[in-house]
Amino acid sequence: MIITKLKDIxxxxxxxxPYSKILIVGCDGCCQPPRSLNEAKTLGQMLELKAxxxxxxxxxxxxxxxxxxxxxxxxxTIKPHIEDYEAILSLACGIGPATLNRIFDDILxxxxxxxxxxxxxxxGDNRYEEYCDCCGDCLLGVTGGICPVxxxxxxxxxGPCGGQVEGKCEVGGYKYPCAWILIYxxxxxxxxxxxxxxxxxPIDYRNMxxxxxxxxxxxxxxxxxxVEE
Amino acid sequence: MRKRPAFSQLCKAIKEGKFVFTGELEPKKILxxxxxxxxxxxxxxxxxxxxxxxTDGPQGDAYMSSLVPSYMVQEKVGLEAVxxxxxxxxxxxALFGDVIAGAVMGLKNxxxxxxxxxxxxxxxxxxxxxxxxxxxxxxxxxKMIDEGTDYEGNELVGGKIEINFGCVANPxxxxxxxxxxxxxxxxxxxxxxxxxxxQTAFDIDVAKNFLKELERYPVPVLLGVFPLKSYGIAxxxxxxxPGVSVPKDLLGALKKAEKDNKGxxxxxxxxxxxxxxxFFDPFIKEIKKTTKAAGIHCMxxxxxxxxxxxxxxxxxxI
Numbered sequence: 418m419i420i421t422k423l424k425d426i427x428x429x430x431x432x433x434x435p436y437s438k439i440l441i442v443g444c445d446g447c448c449q450p451p452r453s454l455n456e457a458k459t460l461g462q463m464l465e466l467k468a469x470x471x472x473x474x475x476x477x478x479x480x481x482x483x484x485x486x487x488x489x490x491x492x493x494t495i496k497p498h499i500e501d502y503e504a505i506l507s508l509a510c511g512i513g514p515a516t517l518n519r520i521f522d523d524i525l526x527x528x529x530x531x532x533x534x535x536x537x538x539x540x541g542d543n544r545y546e547e548y549c550d551c552c553g554d555c556l557l558g559v560t561g562g563i564c565p566v567x568x569x570x571x572x573x574x575x576g577p578c579g580g581q582v583e584g585k586c587e588v589g590g591y592k593y594p595c596a597w598i599l600i601y602x603x604x605x606x607x608x609x610x611x612x613x614x615x616x617x618x619p620i621d622y623r624n625m626x627x628x629x630x631x632x633x634x635x636x637x638x639x640x641x642x643x644v645e646e
Numbered sequence: 647m648r649k650r651p652a653f654s655q656l657c658k659a660i661k662e663g664k665f666v667f668t669g670e671l672e673p674k675k676i677l678x679x680x681x682x683x684x685x686x687x688x689x690x691x692x693x694x695x696x697x698x699x700x701t702d703g704p705q706g707d708a709y710m711s712s713l714v715p716s717y718m719v720q721e722k723v724g725l726e727a728v729x730x731x732x733x734x735x736x737x738x739x740a741l742f743g744d745v746i747a748g749a750v751m752g753l754k755n756x757x758x759x760x761x762x763x764x765x766x767x768x769x770x771x772x773x774x775x776x777x778x779x780x781x782x783x784x785x786x787x788x789k790m791i792d793e794g795t796d797y798e799g800n801e802l803v804g805g806k807i808e809i810n811f812g813c814v815a816n817p818x819x820x821x822x823x824x825x826x827x828x829x830x831x832x833x834x835x836x837x838x839x840x841x842x843x844x845q846t847a848f849d850i851d852v853a854k855n856f857l858k859e860l861e862r863y864p865v866p867v868l869l870g871v872f873p874l875k876s877y878g879i880a881x882x883x884x885x886x887x888p889g890v891s892v893p894k895d896l897l898g899a900l901k902k903a904e905k906d907n908k909g910x911x912x913x914x915x916x917x918x919x920x921x922x923x924x925f926f927d928p929f930i931k932e933i934k935k936t937t938k939a940a941g942i943h944c945m946x947x948x949x950x951x952x953x954x955x956x957x958x959x960x961x962x963x964i
Binding site for chain 2: 570571572573574575576577578579580581582583584587588589597598601602605610613614615616618619622
């Protein structure tokens, strides 16, 4: 999932302040914590209240979309609603507003969220942890399934570093575990310290460069679907 | 040591079997190198310190780059520098560029470090680089030194660089964290380090055990010690330096010495020096006598007056 954090309400309000009618669109995709219809409605109420406090009348409509990052789904779901509105406020990760701005050329879409990282809820206590940094050269097979790129504060491939103290990381005040100690413990458990001791050369950072483009090989594309279109 | 030649005075002395001492200099937010050069001068005068480490933004703070002070210490004072280079602030292109610049400036030792994260320093919002990690940087140096190429194998015009390089290790690691620390050092040995300088040690038994573990690698080790110039420095070190804790009785003694000699600078210095000598003199002697350590990295930053009382009995190195 893409872990997101709602922007400060003042920042959101300042973005939509020039408009009096906005469409607020939730996303039912992988964005976490959930930002669906309820969250869109709540945000609308907050902005309406804030507008009133500023002597302004803000009209809004809250809807949601299965996946804002899918241009076909987003297009068919949102298009019927946009005609009466001056701007769109997206509650998806950054991919949502980027996609909506691309497919709806005549209206501006603003982001209500900050995208934080790719991760998962691991403890059931509102805590989310980063698991993947999209490095394009997955190391999980040699690190016991723990990603040093995403979980080591320095993204080291040959850790731990000197900032590890009793299994904790210097970044964050020794509160979080050192990824490389976790990797060591996991590989030791499976008697695979051979993987730990092995030197790992640097990764190819071209795989992480922006803008990312990936064209699927012809043999993997769904030709039937393309023909139908 | 590897088959690589000893290019530096430090590595030559180690190869000759001498028990060596290195010192430490810390360029901070300065526009004037006079204090650094003065410290280096004082180290040189002792004849016991063969080279001085020049730090590279410790604790992630934005300080003067270590390249120029390293060069100036060699050029103006005639004391060899151990140029500390972290991989925190430079990608592989910048690291390569700086290393060849340093080689041209006559620097002979590099100490490779990961570097404390920017989140710990005074520019917390900055982007930490870590394009290469310190082990990968070691591999890059090996290519530059042994093969005369950059990381990608492109030839260096003029041949190979003549530099020896080391890595660091934490002698305070206790089980279950000892094994990953030792294995990590092993990777660096595999990619060609010439020497190891450790983080500071205060517990003699822990340090001796660590040195014993490192004996499996054919690389000389300089154990780090940190004479404590003041209670404030000891307190800071204890609180903020990753993995280091100053013994409580030593902290207490320093605090008492400062309190008992309030207003008497001379008396305070004498009391502090006495505490340090009583602690570190037997410590160093035991390390020399009972371990295979190649020497001591004495991180007595701006505490040069302790060198002769502490190291006076050892043979001259320069």
